[in-house]
Amino acid sequence: MKEGSGEDQNVAPSMYSHVSRPSSHRNKNARKGLPFNVMLVGESGLGRKTFLNTLCESTVITGSEVTNAEQAHIAEPMQFKNYTVEMDEDGMKIILNIIDTPGFGDGIDNEQCFMQIQEYLELQFDNVLAEENRIKRNTKFNDSRIHALLYFISPTGHSLREIDIELMKRLGSRANIIPVIGRSDSLTPRELVLFKQRVMSDIVTHSISVFNFPDLDDEDEDAVEENSELRAMLPFAVVGCEEVINEDGRPVRVRNYPWGVVQVDNDEHSDFDRLRYVLLNSHISDLRDRTQNELYEMYRTEKLSGNTSVLANNTSQAVISAIGA
Amino acid sequence: MSAPANDVQDYVGFDTITQQMERKFLKRGFNLNVILVGESGMGKSTLVNSIFASHLIDTQGRRAAQEVIRKTTEIAPVTQMLEENGVRVKLTIVDTPGFGDQCNNEGCWVPVIKYIKDQHAAYLERELKPNRERIIVDTRVHACLYFLNPGSRGLRPLDVEVLKRLTEVTNVIPVIAKSDSMTIEERTAFKRHIKEELAFHRIMLFPYASDDDADDDRVLNASIRELIPFAVVGSEEVIEVEGKLIRGRRHGWGVINIFDETHSDFVHLRNFMLRTHLSDLIEVTSQRHYEQFRTSQLRQIKELRAQQAAAAASGGAPPVPTQAQPQVPISVMQHQPMAQV
Numbered sequence: 001m002k003e004g005s006g007e008d009q010n011v012a013p014s015m016y017s018h019v020s021r022p023s024s025h026r027n028k029n030a031r032k033g034l035p036f037n038v039m040l041v042g043e044s045g046l047g048r049k050t051f052l053n054t055l056c057e058s059t060v061i062t063g064s065e066v067t068n069a070e071q072a073h074i075a076e077p078m079q080f081k082n083y084t085v086e087m088d089e090d091g092m093k094i095i096l097n098i099i100d101t102p103g104f105g106d107g108i109d110n111e112q113c114f115m116q117i118q119e120y121l122e123l124q125f126d127n128v129l130a131e132e133n134r135i136k137r138n139t140k141f142n143d144s145r146i147h148a149l150l151y152f153i154s155p156t157g158h159s160l161r162e163i164d165i166e167l168m169k170r171l172g173s174r175a176n177i178i179p180v181i182g183r184s185d186s187l188t189p190r191e192l193v194l195f196k197q198r199v200m201s202d203i204v205t206h207s208i209s210v211f212n213f214p215d216l217d218d219e220d221e222d223a224v225e226e227n228s229e230l231r232a233m234l235p236f237a238v239v240g241c242e243e244v245i246n247e248d249g250r251p252v253r254v255r256n257y258p259w260g261v262v263q264v265d266n267d268e269h270s271d272f273d274r275l276r277y278v279l280l281n282s283h284i285s286d287l288r289d290r291t292q293n294e295l296y297e298m299y300r301t302e303k304l305s306g307n308t309s310v311l312a313n314n315t316s317q318a319v320i321s322a323i324g325a
Numbered sequence: 326m327s328a329p330a331n332d333v334q335d336y337v338g339f340d341t342i343t344q345q346m347e348r349k350f351l352k353r354g355f356n357l358n359v360i361l362v363g364e365s366g367m368g369k370s371t372l373v374n375s376i377f378a379s380h381l382i383d384t385q386g387r388r389a390a391q392e393v394i395r396k397t398t399e400i401a402p403v404t405q406m407l408e409e410n411g412v413r414v415k416l417t418i419v420d421t422p423g424f425g426d427q428c429n430n431e432g433c434w435v436p437v438i439k440y441i442k443d444q445h446a447a448y449l450e451r452e453l454k455p456n457r458e459r460i461i462v463d464t465r466v467h468a469c470l471y472f473l474n475p476g477s478r479g480l481r482p483l484d485v486e487v488l489k490r491l492t493e494v495t496n497v498i499p500v501i502a503k504s505d506s507m508t509i510e511e512r513t514a515f516k517r518h519i520k521e522e523l524a525f526h527r528i529m530l531f532p533y534a535s536d537d538d539a540d541d542d543r544v545l546n547a548s549i550r551e552l553i554p555f556a557v558v559g560s561e562e563v564i565e566v567e568g569k570l571i572r573g574r575r576h577g578w579g580v581i582n583i584f585d586e587t588h589s590d591f592v593h594l595r596n597f598m599l600r601t602h603l604s605d606l607i608e609v610t611s612q613r614h615y616e617q618f619r620t621s622q623l624r625q626i627k628e629l630r631a632q633q634a635a636a637a638a639s640g641g642a643p644p645v646p647t648q649a650q651p652q653v654p655i656s657v658m659q660h661q662p663m664a665q666v
Contacts, residue, residue: 044477045475108482158388161365166428183475186506189576201389255508260578
């Protein structure tokens, strides 16, 4: 894809090397930690915060600051909130950067939300573009491109809502979208199966691009089978909770209902564990690579070929001067 | 000689009026109109079918990918005759598909408020006819079930806007229909927040404090107010649990019985709506909401006529004569706020 004009066209090697298996990461980044940027998008009440806290097994995001009744009718504008957690996953050190988007979809008129997120995603791409084109590059450059965007769907049991379709359509080309059903303990097993089918059918019908576990190496039968399994699980049904009880000496995350107890880590109760493994282990490099090699490259091409609709929005001065436009 | 027989006839017999009324009522039957307001997927149709124990309405939610997304709120009334022990009810359930489902929900409540007011207007029109029917057909909305989103911390901005407007034209009963994803603690916290926010915005729900006539009313109404919003679970499915047949939902971790009071407020909601406060719902609609509508309408007519008379008296060209009974001005902004009781 590049015209072979040498080093200058390549991106600084340390953070962006193309590797496809976690084991290589383990060697390269054992000390520094592998940066992984995840954005959480979804209306409040679908369990974004709880998901994050459960994922990190600690209270990363505390309860809502809004405590009084006077605030109820005020639609808080959407914000981008950053949290960084160091994780150790199977001996691999990960610097997990979470960008939460409280306020998304909570107002009466939510049409601005999509543009804001799109701008955010593109800004991270712009930063990399600018950095790439510097004469003297910063080796400690912080790559804040979003490697995975978890979109929380409401467990209606019907199909996707307008806001779901609009968001995923608009952002599918800027980030790896992983659709997730929040509060999935609201659905019975049968309802969940049907709902997943309807959601995926909607995604196909509306030509929405989500991360569908592409097979990078057709020869690797295990990986192919694994990807096929994961594809069939989409969207992931999650239940998050922060209450930990002791069961036979093991800490278990549960939700206590009068009619039974939901175990978050139980694969029969939720896809949480599987999703966690995908994000932090099995597919962390696939997600990072696709962001770099496909999504970013596509954006870069659009931008550099003078596509005015892309150039028009928020082009930073650094980029303009760097590409000599 | 035998004692004289008593024939004083102290017992008059007017207490049989209750049986006479009952007989008349049984012959006539009654109308019940309920409107459902809430986003799609909140469990509206399942709940209503559960409350009346029959499949009254189908869900209007988007099921297939080919189905188009609604751009506005539609009004979909479905009428059916139900009978129980000789008592007949003409039940109209009004669904509102499209409400709250768009990215931009500004004004999504307008068709709902318009429908409710139109029913008042239609009744008023019939009432004011010189030759009016002996029994005026009652399509006025007696109850509005407002569906809250479980998982929200409390009222959302949309809820506040809509509830303010709805409570001014009809009896509103807020419910959480899919409360099976809320633990008991979460429900308690949610109900507390909701109550605080409702009080802050001075949103008045049925039953109204002014209707607490007798002591036992007060006690019952207080207990209802404690429960609001009702956290319920609906189901049309019959499942077997330990040899027994129940109506409920089978999860992977347990079975919910909708009639179990420890599982949900379903029984309380049903009893409230149908077994204790049914006649109140109908009466209060007439005495409070309809009266208020009627007063404001008649006042407007009076003012309009006064203006016309003044214009005519001052010799100016008479204004274009409007109808004697004006169409209901549907503008949501112009209705009179409720007098504080």
